[in-house]
Amino acid sequence: QQQVRQSPQSLTVWEGETAILNCSYEDSTFNYFPWYQQFPGEGPALLISISSVSDKKEDGRFTIFFNKREKKLSLHITDSQPGDSATYFCAAHTGGADRLTFGKGTQLIIQP
Amino acid sequence: NAGVIQTPRHKVTGKGQEATLWCEPISGHSAVFWYRQTIVQGLEFLTYFRNQAPIDDSGMPKERFSAQMPNQSHSTLKIQSTQPQDSAVYLCASSLLGTSAETLYFGSGTRLTVL
Numbered sequence: 322q323q324q325v326r327q328s329p330q331s332l333t334v335w336e337g338e339t340a341i342l343n344c345s346y347e348d349s350t351f352n353y354f355p356w357y358q359q360f361p362g363e364g365p366a367l368l369i370s371i372s373s374v375s376d377k378k379e380d381g382r383f384t385i386f387f388n389k390r391e392k393k394l395s396l397h398i399t400d401s402q403p404g405d406s407a408t409y410f411c412a413a414h415t416g417g418a419d420r421l422t423f424g425k426g427t428q429l430i431i432q433p
Numbered sequence: 434n435a436g437v438i439q440t441p442r443h444k445v446t447g448k449g450q451e452a453t454l455w456c457e458p459i460s461g462h463s464a465v466f467w468y469r470q471t472i473v474q475g476l477e478f479l480t481y482f483r484n485q486a487p488i489d490d491s492g493m494p495k496e497r498f499s500a501q502m503p504n505q506s507h508s509t510l511k512i513q514s515t516q517p518q519d520s521a522v523y524l525c526a527s528s529l530l531g532t533s534a535e536t537l538y539f540g541s542g543t544r545l546t547v548l
Contacts, residue, residue, distance in 0.1 A: 353534050364437070364524050364539025410476065414534045420489060421533045425475035
């Protein structure tokens with residue numbers, strides 16, 4: 322059972338455009354949602370995170386929008402750069418069982 | 434700070450052989466997590482330790498997988514009688530305060546290939 326779903330699986334945008342990556346979840350006890358960025362040959366690295374008490378979190382060109390009622394999040398990357406090309410994982414945490422559940426990722430390609 | 438160190442980077446084993454993977458967490462971090470990454474399944478939680486004590490091993494395949502943390506500077510994941518379906522990238526992560534509701538610092542992983 323996939324508790325955290327990401328779409329699209331792959332996304333290509335032009336340099337300078339806004340990339341939108343989507344994430345949805347099923348478990349209403351999830352309360353912390355980090356996004357991890359992974360480059361080939363490396364481990365994932367935390368990019369930005371949000372808690373369920375907020376509906377928006379911004380960090381430079383990266384913004385998370387969170388809709389608790391619909392159990393959906395999205396990561397917006399504005400002014401996309403070729404260096405943003407990577408796989409992005411949405412994850413969810415619940416305090417009940419201290420673990421992160423990851424989505425299967427979105428592979429983002431930024432075309433110069 | 435060298436980050437989380439995983440060795441070896443690549444390991445090739447024959448079917449039925451044993452594989453031991455090593456992880457050195459960031460000094461001073463309280464928790465170590467093990468994940469397995471494949472194209473099909475994505476990132477799967479295996480197990481984790483807090484202050485060297487096993488906390489949750491619910492993601493570990495019970496029969497052939499085991500993990501230990503004999504001291505605060507390293508953890509091992511051992512796979513006995515490896516099978517082709519064990520082929521994956523095994524990732525180790527550590528966190529400062531001992532939970533996964535904070536930044537996890539991942540190593541670069543060990544790519545295990547079982548022939």
